[in-house]
Amino acid sequence: MIILWLLLAVVGVSLVMTGVLRKYALSRSLLDVPNSRSSHAVPTPRGGGVAIVLAFLAVLPILGWMSILTWPVVVALLGAGLLVAMVGFLDDHGHVPARWRLLGHFSAAVWALWWFGGLPQFVIFGTLIDPGWFGNVVATIYLVWLLNLYNFMDGIDGIASVEAVCTCLGGAMLYWLVGRADLAIVPLLLGLATAGFLYWNFPPARIFMGDAGSGFLGISLGLLSIQAAWVSPDLLWSWIILLGVFVVDSTWTLMRRLLRGDKVYEAHRSHAYQYAARKLGKHLPVTLAVAGINLFWLLPISLWVAVGTLDGLVGVVLAYLPLHVLAIRYRAGEKE
Template sequence: MNVMVLIVAIAVVAWGLTALLRRYALARSLMDIPNARSSHSQPTPRGGGVAIVVAFLLGLCVASATGLDLPAEIYYSLLGSGSAIALLGFLDDHGHIAARWRLLGHFAAAAWALFWLGGLPPLVILGHSVDFGWSGYLLASLYLVWLLNLYNFMDGIDGIASIEAICVCLGGALLYVLHGYTDAAVLPLLLSFAVAGFLYWNFPPAKIFMGDAGSGFLGVVLGVLSLQAAWIDQSLLWGWLILLGIFVVDATFTLLRRLLRGDKVYEAHRSHAYQYASRQFGRHLPVTLAVAAINLCWLLPVAVWVAQGGDGLIGLLLAYLPLIVLAIKFRAGELERK
């Protein structure tokens, strides 16, 4: 099957499934009701991220079945870990699952993904090659679990998680093309178009929310794709980490600040920088569009510079520094003033 036909078809599938899920949620009163910790003010259907899951996994299976040169390790890694996290999130969306069981499921999914991927490859850090060995499995599992959780934390205003995924995937696909690995660009393109179909319904003001099934799925799939990139060419991992910078910096900075203050970090809150920014501007749209602009105008050029021979760690620090400044400016992790 032609790749362009496949990715456009996946976008249409995601769009149509989201419409059906919205009708289902409205009929069954599966609504996200605003509360003191919400960033929205109107009851809104939830669970639309299931459309992203179904559309992407369908595209993954079609790509494999039609001979698009999809390595078995990435196919089974994505299929197993993505399905498990989506199912866990779906169950949590429809009835609370204790945090310890969710976390156990997250690590089990990460272990499955890493069984197929092989942990972390040797990385060049400041000119020195570092072979992580078995510790690479531990570091990679922590990375995957943190990424899927932070993606859930950052899915708090209309369109932001969708815009971030699209920008990261399109940027990752561009890095592959620049390196000459055009076949590897298929998977991030598939994911970006699946999310684009959902974004039609999630763009501010959102007509349906993603839910934990969608946000957790996006987090783990982006994590797996970034680790796959490391095995293709280690400089590509730095590029993916740079592209993920907005979510990584905001979520990590906020978590550390709340930990230092002694907060219960598993409790819901609205103290991320993007949440403060949306309240300051009085709307979600300016913040969501700013995320797209930062990705395209700042993080992508830095990632391209690293892909063309720049030092990965220096590029990462260069990319993250302005994001840390923004996190401080928009009070990430601070207690909300009464």
């Protein structure tokens, strides 16, 4: 019964708080005004992602008290999530130079990994690999990349929210499948916190997430994937598969812009999903397509890996191949 009340409370708090934040943003003229690099046409309030941050982080101590999460995991998620959200909040309300943003991001990743005990062992082609200190370096980069790519991919109505809801639903199903239904509550809570915000963010969006919300979701999903790896080594691959749409589009776009010599920290509209939205003339079909790919392609493969009948790395390759085709088809990273 307590779990049910927690789930209802998180979605309710997020829903109501987003509405309050929208009124606050309108009263203070905190609007995202369209420009040549925007994917929207109407000035829209921003910063609604703070509701996701507060709704999710508020219940973490309760999960620790209930022994659903260990206290080191609670401290890791709280500390890293708050730091990333604060950096994003400051950037939403002014401008934080890229070097200071990255310092905050790397600090958050190192903090969380220290409390987690680093990156656990994982499986490649049936062999259990102990990554040691090198794995912690890779995990730090992985977390920083995820939180930044989530910021990059939050460019049309509803897409970042839908991605988080689908990934969290998949993560909860993975725990149920491996016999740890008790841990499914954690991704479910994050997914419901995002769903409360999605009510306001679904196309046509009435408020945007902002860097505070997108960065928080990126690092939180990354940390949940590492936490899952501590439960079962195969689950790391399953989570990487679930995140495939965002990973492939953002990585393709970044690499092509780097090779062209673009300033990658500057705003642009050259992601595959942005080209697709302009081609279709609407955000909704693209956002729904992302949901469809997540639920009907990536989720089944991630579950296949979790049960141990498909090697994790093979599963990632299988899942990502069509996504690479779509990235090329929709010109990810091409100059506008």
